Amino acid sequence: MKIASFEATTLNVPEDEPLANMPEEKGRTRPVVILRLRTDNGIEGLGVTFYGGKVTGSLRVAVEELAAFTVGEDPMRIEAIIAKLRAAADSAGPGGIFTLALSAIDVALWDIKGKALDQPLWKLLGGHRDRVPTYASGALRRGLTDDQAQQAARTLVEKGFREMKTQMALPGNPTPEDEMRRVRMVREAIGPDIKLMCDINQRWRPEQAIDIGSRVEDVGLFWLEDVTTADDYQGLARVTAALNTPIAGGEYLWGIAPFRQMIEARSVDIVMVDIARAGGVTPWMKIAGMAEAFNLPIVSHVMPEILVHVVAACPNGLTVEYMPRMLALYEETPPIENGELVLSDKPGLGLKFDEKAIAAFTA
Numbered sequence: 001m002k003i004a005s006f007e008a009t010t011l012n013v014p015e016d017e018p019l020a021n022m023p024e025e026k027g028r029t030r031p032v033v034i035l036r037l038r039t040d041n042g043i044e045g046l047g048v049t050f051y052g053g054k055v056t057g058s059l060r061v062a063v064e065e066l067a068a069f070t071v072g073e074d075p076m077r078i079e080a081i082i083a084k085l086r087a088a089a090d091s092a093g094p095g096g097i098f099t100l101a102l103s104a105i106d107v108a109l110w111d112i113k114g115k116a117l118d119q120p121l122w123k124l125l126g127g128h129r130d131r132v133p134t135y136a137s138g139a140l141r142r143g144l145t146d147d148q149a150q151q152a153a154r155t156l157v158e159k160g161f162r163e164m165k166t167q168m169a170l171p172g173n174p175t176p177e178d179e180m181r182r183v184r185m186v187r188e189a190i191g192p193d194i195k196l197m198c199d200i201n202q203r204w205r206p207e208q209a210i211d212i213g214s215r216v217e218d219v220g221l222f223w224l225e226d227v228t229t230a231d232d233y234q235g236l237a238r239v240t241a242a243l244n245t246p247i248a249g250g251e252y253l254w255g256i257a258p259f260r261q262m263i264e265a266r267s268v269d270i271v272m273v274d275i276a277r278a279g280g281v282t283p284w285m286k287i288a289g290m291a292e293a294f295n296l297p298i299v300s301h302v303m304p305e306i307l308v309h310v311v312a313a314c315p316n317g318l319t320v321e322y323m324p325r326m327l328a329l330y331e332e333t334p335p336i337e338n339g340e341l342v343l344s345d346k347p348g349l350g351l352k353f354d355e356k357a358i359a360a361f362t363a
Helices: 053-068 078-088 097-117 146-158 176-190 206-215 233-242 257-264 281-293 304-313 324-329 355-361
Strands: 003-014 029-039 044-049 131-140 163-167 195-199 223-225 247-249 270-273 298-300 320-322 340-342
Touching: 003 053, 003 324, 003 355, 029 053, 029 097, 029 324, 044 053, 044 097, 053 097, 078 097, 078 281, 097 281, 131 146, 131 304, 146 163, 146 176, 163 176, 176 195, 176 206, 206 233, 233 247, 233 257, 257 270, 257 281, 270 281, 281 298, 281 304, 298 304, 298 320, 304 320, 304 324, 324 355
Parallel strands: 131 163, 131 320, 163 195, 195 223, 223 247, 247 270, 270 298
Antiparallel strands: 003 029, 029 044, 131 340
């Protein structure tokens, strides 16, 4: 079996908020690049990448240029293909468009491998469990009013979510009291038994994180996420040491090596990995092993339809972020039962593009 051809397409995917029907901005779209990697015996592997913004056209070209180097290769030899692509890209990377493009190819290769062996990806990677806790994300964003946030939070509980994420670092120049009010209002709406995470998106200085984080410790947050600049490992470590609330971080890091720095500095309690910035399934699993060696849990960032496989495969996989913005790309995705994503035995990713949706979203 050899890789025979490929096709990359740029899409504009609607950034709807289907969980609680509470979008910050109606009609907003996100540019996405999808990849179909095909073998000479008819297997098609799927990959998705994004974060290109206004240079998404360049990202698609990078996907096409790297994919061209895979033609004729054995898709089962994923590490060999990655080494070839790194060599072909010379000194590009380890971050930026090269890694984003590499991620789509790596994911597609694993999809092919699973389909060739008639095994789902979560089993190929370890098969620790076949269902994983998941948390609602994207419905409780900082741009909502307090009333909207409370309404959205109640809707998520009614839909059966046992875990959900909100945000602080509110718009404008909020006081600590403003920040405290928002997170307390969300907690009031959902009750004491729901796991509540809170994302800061790198918007605080370490001293702000310590100050506000200490004021809301009685809220019982499951974690505070990305409280300050992602590569300020020492600053993150100060916050982690000062607060009882667990600190999560890592989604903004590129490749494998920065996670060593973050973990060795004891910067976080929970390791979060973005598959596109990491470079695909292959590095994601290596980072998971590194985290396990330090007795740290690992969690995913966006794309639950793909990331559920890697979190389920790992003994230290904690929960899957359920941000369903890209689910419309597929005919069917893993269902949620009792607050958990349930995996199937469909080979590879178990996904198939919805061709009508792809046609509608094509840029």
